[in-house]
Amino acid sequence: MPILGFGVFQVPEELTEQVVSDALAAGYRSVDTAASYGNEAAVGRAIAESGIPRGELFVTTKMWIQHTGEVTARREFDKSLERLGLDYVDLYLIHQPLGDYYSSWHAMEKLHGEGLARAIGVSNFHSDRLVDLITHNEIVPAVNQIETHPFFQRRADQDVMREHGVQIESWGPFAEGKNDLFDNPTLAAIADAHGSSVAQVVLRWLIQRGVVVIPKSVRRDRMAENLDVFGFTLTDDEMTRIAALDTGRTAFFDHRDPAMVTWLGGRRVD
Numbered sequence: 001m002p003i004l005g006f007g008v009f010q011v012p013e014e015l016t017e018q019v020v021s022d023a024l025a026a027g028y029r030s031v032d033t034a035a036s037y038g039n040e041a042a043v044g045r046a047i048a049e050s051g052i053p054r055g056e057l058f059v060t061t062k063m064w065i066q067h068t069g070e071v072t073a074r075r076e077f078d079k080s081l082e083r084l085g086l087d088y089v090d091l092y093l094i095h096q097p098l099g100d101y102y103s104s105w106h107a108m109e110k111l112h113g114e115g116l117a118r119a120i121g122v123s124n125f126h127s128d129r130l131v132d133l134i135t136h137n138e139i140v141p142a143v144n145q146i147e148t149h150p151f152f153q154r155r156a157d158q159d160v161m162r163e164h165g166v167q168i169e170s171w172g173p174f175a176e177g178k179n180d181l182f183d184n185p186t187l188a189a190i191a192d193a194h195g196s197s198v199a200q201v202v203l204r205w206l207i208q209r210g211v212v213v214i215p216k217s218v219r220r221d222r223m224a225e226n227l228d229v230f231g232f233t234l235t236d237d238e239m240t241r242i243a244a245l246d247t248g249r250t251a252f253f254d255h256r257d258p259a260m261v262t263w264l265g266g267r268r269v270d
C-alpha cells in the first residue's frame with residue numbers, strides 16, 4: 001500500500017466529492033474512508049470522475065461496530081462497495097475491536113478469498129486484541145490502523161505488529177492539532193532546520209519509522225504540503241528529539257474505557 005494517503009474523516013458529505021477530487025488532482029492515490037464517515041458515495045463519485053485507472057488507486061473503507069457478525073458484515077461490505085461504485089476495495093478494515101468482530105473476520109476472510117477485498121485488516125486494536133485475533137484465525141490482518149502521532153507514538157505496538165507481519169498505519173498523524181502540535185517548539189525547531197513545516201516534519205518522522213500515514217485536509221495548499229515530504233531526511237538526533245515527545249497516552253480516548261465502549265457500541269450510522 002502507499003506509505004502516504006489521504007483521509008476523509010470529518011469531511012462533510014457535501015464537501016467530500018470536491019475535496020477528494022482536489023486530493024487526487026494533487027497526486028494522492030490512496031484514500032481512506034469508512035461506512036461511519038457517511039461519505040463513501042462522495043468518495044466514489046470523485047474517483048469515477050477522476051478518470052484515474054482503478055489499478056493506480058488504493059481505496060480503504062471500514063465496517064462499523066453495529067454491522068459486525070458474519071452475515072451482517074457481508075451485507076454491509078456489499079453496501080460499501082455499491083456506495084463507492086467499485087468492484088473491489090484494496091483494504092477493508094474492522095473499524096473497532098468491539099461487537100462480534102470475530103464473526104466479521106470470518107466474513108472478511110471469505111471476501112478476501114473472492115478478491116472483493118484485496119487485503120483485510122483492523123483498526124484501533126490494542127496489541128492483546130490483535131495477537132488474539134491472529135492466534136485464532138487463518139489470515140493475519142494486513143494492517144492495524146491506530147492513533148499514532150508525536151504524543152502517542154505506539155513503539156511497543158509497532159514492535160508487536162512487526163513481529164507478526166502487520167503493517168502499522170497512523171490515524172490522526174497531527175493529533176488533529178491537539179496539544180498545540182503545530183506550535184510545538186521541538187517540532188518547529190526541526191522544521192526550521194529543514195525549511196519545512198511542522199506538518200511535514202511529523203509526516204516525515206512517521207514515514208521514516210515505517211508508519212503508513214493518511215493526513216486529512218480540506219485545503220488544497222495543505223494537501224500539496226502534506227504530500228511534499230520526500231525531499232528531506234530527519235537525522236538520528238532529530239528522530240530522538242521527537243521520540244522524547246511521547247506521552248504514552250491517547251490524545252483522544254481509550255478503546256478500553258467502559259464508558260467509551262458503551263458509547264461506541266450504541267452509535268448508529270444509518
Ligand SMILES: NC(=O)c1ccc[n+]([C@@H]2O[C@H](COP(=O)([O-])OP(=O)(O)OC[C@H]3O[C@@H](n4cnc5c(N)ncnc54)[C@H](OP(=O)(O)O)[C@@H]3O)[C@@H](O)[C@H]2O)c1
Pocket residue numbers: 006007008009010032033095123124145170171172173174175176177182197199200214215216217218219222225226
Ligand atoms: N480508524 C479510526 O478510528 C480513525 C480515527 C480518526 C481518523 N482516521 C483516519 O485518519 C485520517 C487522519 O486523521 P484525522 O483526520 O483524524 O486527523 P489529522 O490528519 O491528524 O488532522 C487533521 C487536521 O489537521 C489540519 N491540517 C491538515 N494538514 C495541515 C497542515 N499541513 N498544516 C496545518 N494543519 C493541517 C486539518 O485542517 P484542514 O482540514 O482545515 O486543513 C485538520 O483539522 C482521517 O481522515 C481518517 O481517514 C481513522
